[in-house]
Amino acid sequence: MGQRNSANAIVRKVEYVFYNEKNIRCAVNEKRLDSGGHTGGENTGHAFVSDPTAVKAIRDAAEIEWVLLDNGDNIRWPERWIGVIDAVYSWCGKDSSRLQVAKMRYRGCDYRDTCAELHISQPTYSAIMAEIRNYAMMCACQEQLIRVF
Numbered sequence: 001m002g003q004r005n006s007a008n009a010i011v012r013k014v015e016y017v018f019y020n021e022k023n024i025r026c027a028v029n030e031k032r033l034d035s036g037g038h039t040g041g042e043n044t045g046h047a048f049v050s051d052p053t054a055v056k057a058i059r060d061a062a063e064i065e066w067v068l069l070d071n072g073d074n075i076r077w078p079e080r081w082i083g084v085i086d087a088v089y090s091w092c093g094k095d096s097s098r099l100q101v102a103k104m105r106y107r108g109c110d111y112r113d114t115c116a117e118l119h120i121s122q123p124t125y126s127a128i129m130a131e132i133r134n135y136a137m138m139c140a141c142q143e144q145l146i147r148v149f
Helices: 009-019 021-033 052-061 078-092 096-106 111-118 122-142
Strands: 066-068 074-076
Touching: 009 021, 009 078, 009 096, 009 122, 021 066, 021 078, 074 078, 078 096, 078 122, 096 111, 096 122, 111 122
Parallel strands: none
Antiparallel strands: 066 074
């Protein structure tokens, strides 16, 4: 069952992140490159930070809490989600057909085209996608991105 058709909100969330991987990575990179704004000083009530290198190092070490995608959606803990995506693709890489199914799915390829190209049946495709989604949900739980109860 596809992400848009699933009654399970967790599956929809996980698949949404995979479908938007490129946008999430770009948003994280943009946020990391952002100057960070004002560092305090004068009569602002904040301490003045005179070392912009230290400010950048602290900002780069801190986890990004959220990013805003071009479509207006907020993604909380995007770097954790990127870690989930990378872990899933790494796990899929142990089985080349599994990796191809995942990559084609999240690039938006129709399952019939994927089945034809990889010479697999629709039930095999569905079973592979179920394994991928289950592994992704386990990784997301481990990163405290979703709750299953």
